[in-house]
Amino acid sequence: MTIQVVAVALAAAVFIAAGLAALAWKMSGRVEASGHGEASAEPGTFRAERYRPMERLLLAEEFESLAAQPGFTREIGEQWLRGRRKIFRVYLGQLKRDFHRLHASARLAVAESGEESAELVGVLIRQQIVFSVAMTRVELRFAWSALGFRPMDIRPILQLIDSMRMDLERFAPQSA
């Protein structure tokens, strides 16, 4: 038993020490970079139109409308769903990337602003945690729905984005 504890402790110590060295290495390299890695205070243009097709992709009404057509078969329905889910996943990935890009820009803006933006730091940390949890839940539900067990509900992610918007609106005027 002692040997196992020693082995696990040493493995954990090596892992943490290597992680610390890597962190220090990454931090030391950041100084001479021209920017801040992938983040930029100019987040670029976010186009809502890009996600408009998502609204209808997996609507139950769409599927019911298709199922009501003459000649509809189960195979046709499954093929239709497979295609729609594939496209939905691509959009979901893009949505995630957009969130991370916008969030990184917000972090950079806060990091480079004055003391009055201190409250935004906590807001950004909370947003990141909640987003990660909500996205994981959506991914799990998406996978579950793909197996044909139940309809997909993406409301948690919508609630999150809404609270994120409200938080930022509340604090943005102070971040000058």
Added chain:
Amino acid sequence: MSLVQVISALNLAASFLLLARMVASKLFRIYPLLTAFISVDAIFSVCMAATPIRSNFYSYLYMVGTTVGLLLSIGVVMEIFSGALAEHPALAKFGSRVVGYVLIAAGFIAAGTLQLDEGIPKGQSVILHRFFRAERTVDFGEVLFLVGIGLFLIWFPVRVKKNIAYVLGGFGVYYMARSAGLLVINLLPPGYQRAVDNSMLGISFLCILAMAWLLRAELGQPVQVVRRDSAAAEHLTSQLREFNSAVARLGRRHI
């Protein structure tokens, strides 16, 4: 001359080299607690080298030196923390609010490992066992705190002085090695202590040498940070509003 004496001498030489570097480059003004920590460590190392290793006085010297070193090391960790955030007022203010909670959390997690070495191996001094146990717990708490600082700095992207990054890495690896080494000493029979001591001293030597080699005066200059006006935050807010409305439209009933 035994191996442990050779490595101890190398450690001492590296400590003096690092001190010389810090004085020559005037880094001791920026990192006074780190300078004090290295000085105290070097002084106690010299005293211990002149004391018979199997004497009680050697043990007392070790415990006093380590206690003073531990207290200073907490100061060094706070020095790293404040130095890293010095150029970022918003993060510094947030950090000053939460640092106490983070330290308490790190302490609790570290204390969770106390049960690993509850039993005292046959032949080991009870006092030293308990002292090692307390020391490695504090060491581990400091490492966790440093990991937290590092992750926080990387996540925001925060520009830090290279010296801060090197001290964080060197100090973190040094204390991780000490914490793990003392745990192993407390778990294994006393016969293994010399090998573990040599390993800890070897890693300590590498960490001090790396810091002595990497720390540079010119890199201690303040990082130039471009201050942003409210326009950037307002632009982001409008972008996130767009983001939200796009996702909100998905809130209908889906298959």
